[in-house]
Amino acid sequence: MENAIQTTVLGGGSFGTAMAQVLAENGHPVRLWMRSAEQAEAIRHTRINHQYFPELELDSLVEPTTDMGGAIEQAELVFVALPSKVFRDVIRNAAGHFRDQQMVVSLTKGIERDGFRLMSQVLKEELPGTRVGVLSGPNLAGELVQHEITASVIASEDRELRERVQQALGNAYFRIYANLDVYGVELGGALKNIYAVVSGLADARGMGENTKSMLITRSLAEMSRFAVSMGANPMTFLGLAGVGDLIVTCSSSLSRNYRVGYAVGQGSTLDEAVTELGQVAEGVRTLELVHEKAIELDVYMPLVRGLYQILYRGASITDVVGALMNATQNSDVEFILPRQGEGSAI
């Protein structure tokens, strides 16, 4: 195709595969890097990624590979779809293959334990000289490959990168908006996973629609409050990468975080729920990190605290719900009201 962009996706899991398919359907050759030679070989022969998308026939422009060097060196645009837990190690091992000014976009929605770093920060540290962006939004992989009309946000300080990503990914079913608030867009994607777990729990317990609405709305207030305390722009949380992603992950059983919450709500232990899922649910780890950070920064996060008590301290769901409904700190104030003469806060 004229104007085809050479692309690479690192990570042959659920989202990496979905994004590779979108790129290929748009006419861009894409190397899909995965660590398993067996998996790459099977995809090459069957055109199917059996473990993650057994019903999806991959476009002929998707080339599965385990050759990390070749995949990176030949790409103009590299997308990274790896769990946050392994992100830095994989990138560090591959660092020698990247070149100056190459465009690298994180698709990962998680936080690194050491130093509470987001993936774009990891990329900047490990790959100095490259241009970095993050893509985030309400993008369930399973819906994207079904061509459900979807939108996402490319956030980067680099205008050329934003435009290139819009060009590479945009099509009749996928619309890519641009944003300059890299930190807010990325933090939104990571934080909403926690509340998807809460939402799954609530659904498993048969809680009502009033409850669900309350939970989602208060989740938005809580994640925005945290983000503002970390220096993000609260307006970003009213967009696709904030409330947009929160709504979809809190509402869909396609969300792995929701499914973990649902399983725990039905009586599984956290370990059982995560093992049964067999894919990454970033919210479980993010919860621990945000819980710790909220204490450090003294940010009021009752839902994070409640979920932490349930998942990590063995508290009963009934007790936690009771405590939340009887909470006194800030409980009767919907928004933290500004003092006279100050701007508004959330």
Ligand SMILES: NC(=O)C1=CN([C@@H]2O[C@H](COP(=O)(O)OP(=O)(O)OC[C@H]3O[C@@H](n4cnc5c(N)ncnc54)[C@H](OP(=O)(O)O)[C@@H]3O)[C@@H](O)[C@H]2O)C=CC1
């Ligand atoms: N799925 C979705 O709908 C969306 C996911 N995301 C985000 O994308 C990121 C990746 O998620 P997703 O693809 O869904 O996760 P999956 O669990 O589906 O896949 C994870 C992928 O990472 C690979 N991997 C794990 N550990 C390593 C390692 N040490 N070295 C190399 N590869 C490794 C896995 O390989 P193997 O199969 O060999 O274990 C697999 O290919 C997450 O941060 C998620 O939040 C963002 C938007 C949507």
Ligand SMILES: O=C(CO)COP(=O)(O)O
């Ligand atoms: O981020 C997602 C949708 O935007 C996917 O959520 P899960 O990781 O919970 O499946």
